[in-house]
Amino acid sequence: MTSELQGRVRPVEVDRTSPVPLYFQVATRLQELIEKGEIGVGARIENEVDLAERLGVSRPTTRRAIQYLVERGMLVRKRGVGTQVVHPKVRRPVELSSLYDDLVAGDRAPRTEVLRLEVMPAPDLIANGLEVAPGTPVTWIERLRYAAGEPLALMHNAIPIDVLPLTREDLAAHGLYELLRRNGLTPRIATQVIGARSATSAEAKILDEKRNASLLTMTRTAWDAGGRALEYGSHVYRASRYSFELNLSAG
Amino acid sequence: MTSELQGRVRPVEVDRTSPVPLYFQVATRLQELIEKGEIGVGARIENEVDLAERLGVSRPTTRRAIQYLVERGMLVRKRGVGTQVVHPKVRRPVELSSLYDDLVAGDRAPRTEVLRLEVMPAPDLIANGLEVAPGTPVTWIERLRYAAGEPLALMHNAIPIDVLPLTREDLAAHGLYELLRRNGLTPRIATQVIGARSATSAEAKILDEKRNASLLTMTRTAWDAGGRALEYGSHVYRASRYSFELNLSAG
DNA sequence: GTCAATACTTTGTCATGACAAACTCCAGGA
DNA sequence: TCCTGGAGTTTGTCATGACAAAGTATTGAC
Incomplete structure (x- = not known):
């Protein structure tokens, strides 16, 4: 008898009038229960068939919800055994966020000084990074990023001009990724060298x-979901004040 | 008229006698066609319904195959539009491989010198990294890794003794991750700090x-699919000879 | 008592069918 | 000419049903 708290995952209910997909509602609810510890690490969750029946949704829908959490590293499935909680928080595959967002989230009072902002034809190195033709006009930015009153990073970026127009004011007040997102541009894929x-x-x-x-040095190229290069960056960070944290998950 | 090479994805066929799942057969075949350039970047692939019918599989199966490639960054789907090739090679979410594997793959003739190998109770720092109780017996390893005849990295690892027994001979001849895998232990999730x-x-x-x-410094803890901590590592690399490359994809 | 065969549980794969939502394109009207 | 509306296309979501494969637990034979 493997002692686990099985069963009673209580009030997971779905709202069929909501525009939020059912599988996502179920996944979100399960995630909350696990994060709050109501389903402890090591505990098995209800099997797919019963869970589906209790929620009044189909098994594929339940399966998709569970799969979503499996991919995030919270749950583990074993055929013939069941689905277990292995980690109480989401291990995000890897954050594709900007330094600025991270600092804001960490309450480290970021500030940005724009050292340079100009439009120029992309030199070979940058054109190569962006996978565009050399000479394509790009906005070239140099910024100094402070955290908690101290300089933290010197950042160089190139953004193709048809992606987004940028002003000193915007860049001083917001992170680059925030500005991209605000204009409907979502970085989806990036390659980095650290x-x-x-x-x-x-x-x-x-x-x-x-x-x-x-x-620490980091160069990155980021693309949106349509495969368009959004940004090339070449940054240096004070190693005494900064490091990269990554959560990896591999199939 | 968006000029694309549509249609004729020719000989994609499935083998129903194979133990390989149909969706995986389809995904693999599509991936090959894209990598070989037979479906060029920007080209749209056949729509799900037609493709399914032509291959004689169901739409969910086709969908799952396409989804697999979407998650790897090769394809992009748009409702009402279709599915397009955005990148000809797989952008792996992030490699969870060992340095040794990478060096072998890169033909850089790795060699390993085992400086130290002993069993000891885990000190707090390591126990914390492995998420086990302090004092738990671990194998402690110090290795010097060479590539192309030059020293490249100094590596320190701790592996709980019940995970795997290790010998100097094994460690000199193989990478740690290779040894783990050979014993049926597959790292699935890791957290790294660089x-x-x-x-x-x-x-x-x-x-x-x-x-x-x-x-360059890197500390890592790796877990298997069952949430068991397999390895804690704390390494230093010569920055003049080594850097980390990452491919990120975020939802 | 031990071990092997069997039954049961649970996830994995696949098919079929249906409707919704987002997007494109073209025709018709202002 | 512009732009609005609707038809058509394609992916997104969901349900139902079925069988396979991999574990676990139980039973029965020796």
Whole structure:
């Protein structure tokens, strides 16, 4: 007898008048129950068939809801056994958010200084990163990002001009990704390279570090769902103040 | 008239005697066609209904195959429009592989020197990383990894002893993840932190770098599908020779 | 008592059918 | 000419039904 709290997942109900898909309603409700600990780690949830019947939805719908949570690393399914909770919070596959969003979320009072903002034809390196023809006009941005009053990162970006017009005011007040999203542009896929190197004297000065201090470097290209390149970025971060956290999940 | 090469995706056929699921057969076949360029970037693939009918499978099966490729970033679907190729190769969500595997794949002739191998009770830091009780016995490993004859990384790992027994010979000849997989242990979920710092003099010496050279640091905990912690690692890489590449995809 | 065969449970795969929602395109009217 | 409305296309969601495969538990033979 594997002692688990099975059964009684109580008030999971669906609203058929809502425009929110049923499978998503079920997934969200289950996720809440797990995050609140009402279904503890290691506990088995009801089997698909019973759960479907109790909720008054079909088994494929229930299955899809569970699958959604399995992909996020909360649940594990085993044929012949059942579905178990393995982790109480969502392990997001990987955040595709901007530094600014992360800092706001972490309550670290970000501030942005726009050092440069101009339109120029893309040089080869950038055109290559964006997968566009060399010479394509892009907005070139250099920004200094502060957190909690201290400089944190020196950021360089190129955005094709037909993607989004940008102003100093916008960039000073908001993160780049926030501006993209606000214009209906959602980054979906990105390739990143993360490395490290010593600061040049110019970088050390602007970031308030010693010469040769270690910096984290990150270059990224981001595309939207339609495969259009939205952004190329080449950034350096003070390694003493910043690191990347990633949650990976692999099939 | 959006000029695209539509139609004629020719010989996609399924084998119902195979134990490989039909949806996976279809997905694999489509992926091949796209990777080979027989369906070019920007081209629309056949709509689900027709494709299903032509292959003699049901629409849900076809849908699942397409969904599989959508999640990998090759295809994009739009309601009322169709399904388009946006990228000719799979953008894997993120590789959960070991350095050794990567080096082998990159033909960089890896070699491993085992500096230390012992069983010890987990100190707090490691127990915390593995999410086990402090004092739980773990195998502690220190390895120096070479690529192309040069030192590349200094690697520290802790593996709970009930996960896997390890020998110097195994570790010298194989990557840790390969050893795990060989024993039926598949890392599924991991959390990583990537940062940078300057080399200590001991690290500089062993890695053949100058003092204060920049190093990339990575700490990782990996779990299997059952939520069991398999491995905790804390590694330093020569930033002059190594960087992390990530492909992200976010919903 | 131990071990192997059997029954049962639970998830995995697949088919068929139906309607809804988002988008494109064309025709018709202002 | 512009733009509005509707028809057509294509993906999104959901239901029902069926069988297969992989575990677990039970039963029965030795």
